[in-house]
Amino acid sequence: MKRADICVAAIADCFRDEADILCNPIGISPIIGGRLAKATFSPDVVMTDAVSVLATNPLPLNDPSAERTIEAYAPYRTIFDIVWSGRRHVMMGATQIDQYGNQNIAAIGDYKKPKAQLLGLRGSPGNLINHRTSYWVPSHSQRSFVSEVDIVSGPGYDRMRTLGKPDNRFHDVHRVVSNLGVFDFETSDNRMRIRSIHPGVEVGEAIENTSFELVIPEDIAQTRVPTEDELRIMDLIDPRGMRYQEVPE
Amino acid sequence: MADKVITEEEFIDELESGMTIGVGGWGSRRKPMSLVRSIIRSGITDLTVVSYGGPEIGLLSTTGQLKKAVYGFVSLDSIPLEPHFRVARQTGAIEAIEFDEGAFYLGLLAASHRVPFYPTRAGLGSDMMAMNPELRTVVSPYPGPDGGEGETLVAIPAFDIDLSIIHMNRADAGGNGQFLGPDLYFDDLFAMAAKRTFMSCEKVIPTQEFLNEGSVHTLKIPRIFVDGVIEAPMGAHFTECPPDYGRDENFQKLYAETAKNQELWDSFNQKYLQANSHEEYLAAVNSGEQNE
Numbered sequence: 001m002k003r004a005d006i007c008v009a010a011i012a013d014c015f016r017d018e019a020d021i022l023c024n025p026i027g028i029s030p031i032i033g034g035r036l037a038k039a040t041f042s043p044d045v046v047m048t049d050a051v052s053v054l055a056t057n058p059l060p061l062n063d064p065s066a067e068r069t070i071e072a073y074a075p076y077r078t079i080f081d082i083v084w085s086g087r088r089h090v091m092m093g094a095t096q097i098d099q100y101g102n103q104n105i106a107a108i109g110d111y112k113k114p115k116a117q118l119l120g121l122r123g124s125p126g127n128l129i130n131h132r133t134s135y136w137v138p139s140h141s142q143r144s145f146v147s148e149v150d151i152v153s154g155p156g157y158d159r160m161r162t163l164g165k166p167d168n169r170f171h172d173v174h175r176v177v178s179n180l181g182v183f184d185f186e187t188s189d190n191r192m193r194i195r196s197i198h199p200g201v202e203v204g205e206a207i208e209n210t211s212f213e214l215v216i217p218e219d220i221a222q223t224r225v226p227t228e229d230e231l232r233i234m235d236l237i238d239p240r241g242m243r244y245q246e247v248p249e
Numbered sequence: 250m251a252d253k254v255i256t257e258e259e260f261i262d263e264l265e266s267g268m269t270i271g272v273g274g275w276g277s278r279r280k281p282m283s284l285v286r287s288i289i290r291s292g293i294t295d296l297t298v299v300s301y302g303g304p305e306i307g308l309l310s311t312t313g314q315l316k317k318a319v320y321g322f323v324s325l326d327s328i329p330l331e332p333h334f335r336v337a338r339q340t341g342a343i344e345a346i347e348f349d350e351g352a353f354y355l356g357l358l359a360a361s362h363r364v365p366f367y368p369t370r371a372g373l374g375s376d377m378m379a380m381n382p383e384l385r386t387v388v389s390p391y392p393g394p395d396g397g398e399g400e401t402l403v404a405i406p407a408f409d410i411d412l413s414i415i416h417m418n419r420a421d422a423g424g425n426g427q428f429l430g431p432d433l434y435f436d437d438l439f440a441m442a443a444k445r446t447f448m449s450c451e452k453v454i455p456t457q458e459f460l461n462e463g464s465v466h467t468l469k470i471p472r473i474f475v476d477g478v479i480e481a482p483m484g485a486h487f488t489e490c491p492p493d494y495g496r497d498e499n500f501q502k503l504y505a506e507t508a509k510n511q512e513l514w515d516s517f518n519q520k521y522l523q524a525n526s527h528e529e530y531l532a533a534v535n536s537g538e539q540n541e
Contacts, residue, residue: 052431114339121322121350123350125372125374126372128375129375153375162374167401168373
């Protein structure tokens with residue numbers, strides 16, 4: 001059992017109890033975790049093959065020749081329609097994330113002439129204002145968990161408080177999973193809280209590697225370990241072990 | 250049915266400096282690359298490109314012809330950030346108008362439908378608004394579908410596109426286009442949104458042969474939105490154009506490397522971009538492969 005396996009199970013748990021939505025994780029561990037959730041406890045979510053169809057069977061990562069049981073056609077235009085319908089839970093990466101869940105994947109420095117151009121806004125603004133969003137940060141550090149993000153691609157709870165009702169009513173930052181733990185915003189002022197710490201990680205490690213003050217509950221839960229069956233399914237989805245490269249021991 | 254087939258040279262005659270050009274495809278997928286090279290060869294400048302960006306934005310930035318890019322993203326897919334675009338942004342060489350990916354679709358749709366804007370929630374609360382100070386919001390005159398009142402929405406303005414270029418798997422001489430791959434992307438909207446549209450294709454075929462290769466659902470570009478057809482086999486190279494061919498990942502890597510080194514760029518430019526025709530380009534690509 002490795003840290004990466006625990007992270008993937010924690011990602012899968014973000015989609016627990018969900019049904020009749022597009023489960024849309026982006027990135028290596030998120031895709032493995034999302035497909036694991038669908039193959040086990042959340043069979044009624046739908047997922048894309050990362051190209052243009054919804055497939056019912058759990059597909060191996062980055063294998064364009066894998067057999068697909070196609071249940072619907074979902075080109076990019078349909079994905080946007082689903083975003084706006086709200087029937088979607090996306091998990092994205094975050095180069096920077098702050099205590100209210102503001103995400104930056106756009107650029108470092110000033111937008112006009114950035115020090116480092118990153119991916120850009122991509123679909124973050126539309127995702128956050130329309131449906132549930134979770135984040136995956138494989139390298140938890142003071143550089144990724146920052147006191148203030150340089151550019152807000154995906155707005156967090158403070159921005160939504162300013163925006164007000166009814167405009168903010170579909171905003172829902174659900175979980176942040178990192179290589180150290182699982183975090184949520186279930187606090188009175190929606191500041192990031194430790195939800196669980198992964199086995200083998202000290203709470204202090206999460207605190208030290210975060211630039212802002214994490215809300216710490218009285219009893220800190222430990223992230224669960226995956227079952228034997230879940231590990232077997234992870235290997236089917238990720239036969240080459242790409243998750244171990246994303247989260248080294 | 251009027252014959253709209255033209256040559257690359259006739260396409261070049263349609264180009265002018267200062268134009269806003271819409272480019273179909275998505276990232277490094279089914280991009281009208283032979284027409285992009287025609288634009289490079291034409292030497293026109295001060296261009297604005299509107300696209301789900303791929304190598305056309307990187308190439309036209311590095312040739313110095315691009316003034317402004319309007320985009321939902323700029324990516325080579327297997328290389329997540331377009332490396333020449335990265336350089337152009339970090340040196341401030343181009344003006345950038347960046348939209349949420351879905352919001353970008355609405356700019357095309359508004360232009361296609363001749364309305365000034367379409368409303369969306371995308372952008373509220375994010376820095377998309379600060380990055381685009383000209384963007385405006387509107388207050389809904391109706392209650393929301395779920396009873397919400399006085400809702401504020403972002404008004405995505407219709408893109409003002411002079412000329413669009415798209416690449417299809419098949420076309421007929423009259424200007425009807427057919428995609429045979431997994432996704433049309435937004436090429437029908439690029440064709441509708443622009444004042445004029447030029448379509449390259451892998452092969453020009455007789456109209457009655459369209460259904461030999463794909464169902465009626467693949468006939469998404471009606472000729473009323475197309476002004477010229479340019480036959481260009483391998484015309485999307487090095488981007489993918491399935492089922493005719495996949496992405497030339499080796500060539501894409503070669504292109505990406507040229508963002509790091511002026512000498513590499515100069516020789517790439519000389520060998521591939523200065524070729525006098527699409528045929529010459531393909532010959533250069535083939536001879537490059539043989540040298541490896």
